[in-house]
Amino acid sequence: DLITKQLDLHSTKLEYPDEIVPNRSRYYWRRSLKEGLRNVAYVDLSYKWAGGGMLSNVTDLLIYANNLLQCRQTKL
Numbered sequence: 709d710l711i712t713k714q715l716d717l718h719s720t721k722l723e724y725p726d727e728i729v730p731n732r733s734r735y736y737w738r739r740s741l742k743e744g745l746r747n748v749a750y751v752d753l754s755y756k757w758a759g760g761g762m763l764s765n766v767t768d769l770l771i772y773a774n775n776l777l778q779c780r781q782t783k784l
Contacts, residue, residue, distance in 0.1 A: 715771055720764040723753040729763060 712720050723729075735748035753761040764772075 711772075715775055717764070717768040717771060720762055720768045720772075722757055723761060723763050725752045725754055732763070 711717070735751075736745040737748050738745055753763070755761070
C-alpha cells in the first residue's frame with residue numbers, strides 16, 4: 709500500500725487466488741510450429757508476494773517506471 713497509494717496506482721494489487729479479475733490476460737504456449745496454441749495451466753502468484761507477484765496494467769506500470777527514473781536522476 710505504501711507505494712501504490714503514494715503513486716496512485718489504482719490497478720496494481722496483490723493477487724488472491726480465488727478473486728475474479730475482470731479482463732485478466734491468459735497465457736498460451738505452443739510446443740511446436742505445427743501445433744496450435746494451448747492454454748497454460750493456472751499459476752497462483754500469491755506465493756511470490758515477497759518478490760512481486762502483483763497484478764497491474766500498462767498505465768500503472770508506466771507511472772511506476774517513470775517514478776523510478778525520476779528518483780534515479782534526482783540527487784537524494
